[in-house]
Amino acid sequence: MSEPDWPRIWACFHAALEVxxxxxxxxxxxxxxxxxxxxxxxxxxxxxxxxxDSFLRTPLAEQLDGPSDEALIGGQIGRYRIExxxxxxxxxxxxxxxxxxxxxxxxxxxxxxxGLDTERIVARFELERQSLALMQHPHIAAVHDAGASADxxxxxxxxxVRGQPIDAFADEHRLDLPVRLxxxxxxxAGVAHAHQxxxxxxxxxxxxxxxxxxxxxxxxxxxxxxxxxxxxxxxDGAATLTEVGQRIGTPGxxxxxxxxxxxxxxxxxxxxxxxxxLLHQLLVGVLPEPLPQHIDAPSPRSPSALWRRLxxxxxxxxxxxxxxxxxxxxxxxxxxxxxxxxxxxxxDPARRYASVEALQADLRRLRQHRPVAAAAPGWSxxxxxxxxxxxxxxxxxxxxxxxxxxxxxxxxxxxxxTAQALAQxxx
Numbered sequence: 178m179s180e181p182d183w184p185r186i187w188a189c190f191h192a193a194l195e196v197x198x199x200x201x202x203x204x205x206x207x208x209x210x211x212x213x214x215x216x217x218x219x220x221x222x223x224x225x226x227x228x229x230d231s232f233l234r235t236p237l238a239e240q241l242d243g244p245s246d247e248a249l250i251g252g253q254i255g256r257y258r259i260e261x262x263x264x265x266x267x268x269x270x271x272x273x274x275x276x277x278x279x280x281x282x283x284x285x286x287x288x289x290x291x292g293l294d295t296e297r298i299v300a301r302f303e304l305e306r307q308s309l310a311l312m313q314h315p316h317i318a319a320v321h322d323a324g325a326s327a328d329x330x331x332x333x334x335x336x337x338v339r340g341q342p343i344d345a346f347a348d349e350h351r352l353d354l355p356v357r358l359x360x361x362x363x364x365x366a367g368v369a370h371a372h373q374x375x376x377x378x379x380x381x382x383x384x385x386x387x388x389x390x391x392x393x394x395x396x397x398x399x400x401x402x403x404x405x406x407x408x409x410x411x412x413d414g415a416a417t418l419t420e421v422g423q424r425i426g427t428p429g430x431x432x433x434x435x436x437x438x439x440x441x442x443x444x445x446x447x448x449x450x451x452x453x454x455l456l457h458q459l460l461v462g463v464l465p466e467p468l469p470q471h472i473d474a475p476s477p478r479s480p481s482a483l484w485r486r487l488x489x490x491x492x493x494x495x496x497x498x499x500x501x502x503x504x505x506x507x508x509x510x511x512x513x514x515x516x517x518x519x520x521x522x523x524x525d526p527a528r529r530y531a532s533v534e535a536l537q538a539d540l541r542r543l544r545q546h547r548p549v550a551a552a553a554p555g556w557s558x559x560x561x562x563x564x565x566x567x568x569x570x571x572x573x574x575x576x577x578x579x580x581x582x583x584x585x586x587x588x589x590x591x592x593x594x595t596a597q598a599l600a601q602x603x604x
């Protein structure tokens with residue numbers, strides 16, 4: 178009996194956790210339609226997760242007094258009418274609410290769960306509000322209001338994003354690689370803006386990066402800055418609210434410095450690492466190969482190398498979701514995309530892109546057929562990129578070079594024949 182394919186199992190498990198509980202089994206079936214053994218292992222993990230989740234995440238105070246989240250539906254918090262539950266997170270519940278003001282708009286209202294309204298959690302909630310207030314960007318969900326419920330629990334009112342996680346959106350719409358890269362550049366633009374305002378997200382993953390369709394164009398919205406860090410906002414550590422050794426983030430997307438609890442080393446490059454994981458997932462369809470979480474660990478397997486290790490049936494399914502075939506996708510991944518992803522995923526922060534802007538710049542070079550900074554290739558690569566970028570001029574230069582070569586060869590032949598004729602005449 179073969180050993181379970183744990184990298185695939187864990188990748189599928191974490192991907193399933195990105196969607197609401199009632200959709201997880203369907204997500205597993207969509208991710209692994211051809212391997213019942215993987216599906217069975219993931220179902221077992223999900224059952225164990227659900228059992229522990231229901232026990233650990235329902236505070237005793239909530240069970241003993243006060244209405245449940247469901248009981249709030251139809252009621253009011255502040256001036257906002259609660260209509261439905263959008264989701265539940267580590268700190269609270271997000272409701273779909275209606276703002277009856279002049280705009281009469283739908284909003285997302287995030288309310289701290291009863292029993293978790295400790296001084297530290299409230300401080301983190303306030304930090305999220307401050308983080309969102311610092312930023313105004315088309316690819317970051319905006320904050321509209323803040324307040325406290327009748328029982329004193331803080332809430333945030335944010336832009337309501339009616340979208341899907343970016344990986345689910347890309348697969349459902351069968352987006353090809355250029356469109357996926359364009360969506361990823363939107364993510365980078367939003368994260369770069371946050372960094373410019375001194376905000377490190379620290380939990381970038383598909384469920385926190387939603388895509389909605391505005392008009393006929395997909396638009397990325399980054400949400401949930403609940404574990405964000407504001408750089409330079411405080412000298413006493415209140416800007417992060419993270420204790421030494423505390424792990425902040427989501428397994429699979431955390432950088433090595435986050436996974437080992439080195440909060441003091443968390444900076445913009447930690448978000449770059451998470452973006453590298455996301456880019457790998459959008460391109461290949463699976464998470465990068467899991468490795469030891471320390472900065473001296475070897476670099477992960479390249480996207481094209483990991484692609485070659487996938488089963489043929491899985492390759493075919495993932496390629497179809499990208500409107501291509503397995504061999505064409507393998508060729509597209511090999512080379513520059515490999516280099517870009519691997520630099521973003523470097524275990525040592527010093528070897529990663531220094532900023533999201535640097536990653537964006539390489540993606541632009543890739544789109545414009547310019548040499549990327551992520552590699553240090555030889556002259557043949559750079560010449561090849563120049564030729565592809567200047568097809569008409571390069572074609573003309575090649576024709577001219579051929580004509581010159583032909584002219585030179587013709588002159589050489591003529592001189593050779595003349596010399597032979599003179600030699601014969603002298604005899």
